[in-house]
Amino acid sequence: MLEDLSQYILDIAENSAKAKAKKVLIELAVDNRNKSIVLRVSDDGWGMDEEFLRKVEDPFTTTRKERKVGLGIPFLKQAALACEGFFDIKSKKGEGTVIEAGFRKDHIDCPPLGDVAATIATLIMGWPECRWIFRYSVDGNSFILDLDDLLDHLGDRELLKSPKVVLWIKDYIQENIDLLNQKKGGEDIA
Amino acid sequence: MPKIKNLDDLRKIREESKDLTSARSGGKKKIIVGMGTCGIAAGAREVLTAILTELDKRGIKDVAVETTGCIGMCQYEPLVDIIRPGEPRVTYGNMKPEDVSRIIAEHMINGNIVWEKVIGRTD
Numbered sequence: 154m155l156e157d158l159s160q161y162i163l164d165i166a167e168n169s170a171k172a173k174a175k176k177v178l179i180e181l182a183v184d185n186r187n188k189s190i191v192l193r194v195s196d197d198g199w200g201m202d203e204e205f206l207r208k209v210e211d212p213f214t215t216t217r218k219e220r221k222v223g224l225g226i227p228f229l230k231q232a233a234l235a236c237e238g239f240f241d242i243k244s245k246k247g248e249g250t251v252i253e254a255g256f257r258k259d260h261i262d263c264p265p266l267g268d269v270a271a272t273i274a275t276l277i278m279g280w281p282e283c284r285w286i287f288r289y290s291v292d293g294n295s296f297i298l299d300l301d302d303l304l305d306h307l308g309d310r311e312l313l314k315s316p317k318v319v320l321w322i323k324d325y326i327q328e329n330i331d332l333l334n335q336k337k338g339g340e341d342i343a
Numbered sequence: 344m345p346k347i348k349n350l351d352d353l354r355k356i357r358e359e360s361k362d363l364t365s366a367r368s369g370g371k372k373k374i375i376v377g378m379g380t381c382g383i384a385a386g387a388r389e390v391l392t393a394i395l396t397e398l399d400k401r402g403i404k405d406v407a408v409e410t411t412g413c414i415g416m417c418q419y420e421p422l423v424d425i426i427r428p429g430e431p432r433v434t435y436g437n438m439k440p441e442d443v444s445r446i447i448a449e450h451m452i453n454g455n456i457v458w459e460k461v462i463g464r465t466d
């Protein structure tokens with residue numbers, strides 16, 4: 154098991170990049186009324202066929218050669234179910250994949266959010282060719298980061314490899330997450 | 344909290360640092376951080392952030408930083424590879440953010456391998 158949601162996001166979104174996705178949407182929605190956190194990762198990568206999909210939630214499925222078991226998806230599913238949440242995966246060969254995991258915020262086993270900003274910055278640095286879109290919402294207010302917008306300002310995709318730029322992106326996301334978390338009278342809602 | 348950063352900062356960074364892209368000329372000095380499931384669990388992302396921070400702080404621009412997936416060495420994660428042109432590729436294991444500055448200073452810059460953290464070498 155991983156430590157927090159940001160680690161699951163990094164691991165799950167890496168699958169999307171490896172599946173040659175051109176665009177990956179990562180949505181993280183915190184809802185304080187329903188006491189829920191929902192994570193959705195959608196990609197347009199090469200997808201999985203039905204037979205593979207049935208097996209993929211089981212830790213002995215992987216197409217990697219280095220290790221015989223795939224852990225990422227089973228870990229996320231286990232983490233979601235451990236706090237009475239839900240897990241869902243949809244995929245179509247040649248079209249893409251959508252993975253959704255819900256968590257009960259008030260459950261003792263609900264993982265903390267962790268450093269989501271570092272996760273998104275790491276994904277952008279690791280896979281700069283992919284159009285990463287990240288949406289973080291708290292009770293309906295949201296922040297969206299679209300790598301295409303960043304590139305409009307940055308001009309050169311190669312600059313996404315510069316430590317200065319990656320660290321800037323991380324801090325920028327963190328500031329916006331903090332803003333949304335603080336919106337409700339300063340109480341820590343996420 | 345007032346908003347400090349906005350996207351226009353990126354234009355400024357671009358203007359100020361025409362030489363930032365020197366890493367692209369690439370194939371030269373390289374740092375690779377393992378970011379598979381085990382690496383993530385062991386703190387690889389924090390090690391990566393420490394590497395970026397150190398390079399930025401020292402103004403080092405000729406080192407390309409990359410991530411890679413699982414290489415089947417769970418027990419040694421986080422793994423960091425240092426590549427210097429013409430020298431064997433060195434893999435450091437069980438890396439912590441606090442090990443980063445030493446490995447960058449001694450190995451990446453000065454070419455001296457930090458043996459106590461090495462777990463592998465490929466020529």
Ligand SMILES: Nc1ncnc2c1ncn2[C@@H]1O[C@H](COP(=O)(O)OP(=O)(O)O)[C@@H](O)[C@H]1O
Binds near residue numbers: 172200225
């Ligand atoms: N978004 C995705 N698109 C296509 N294939 C995927 C995706 N996510 C997972 N897979 C497939 O499922 C396998 C298992 O994934 P995972 O549980 O994360 O383990 P691992 O990535 O370590 O193999 C992957 O090796 C890959 O073949």
Ligand code: FES
Binds near residue numbers: 380412413417418
């Ligand atoms: S993720 Fe554990 S050995 Fe690769």
Ligand SMILES: [Mg+2]
Binds near residue numbers: 226
């Ligand atoms: Mg994976």
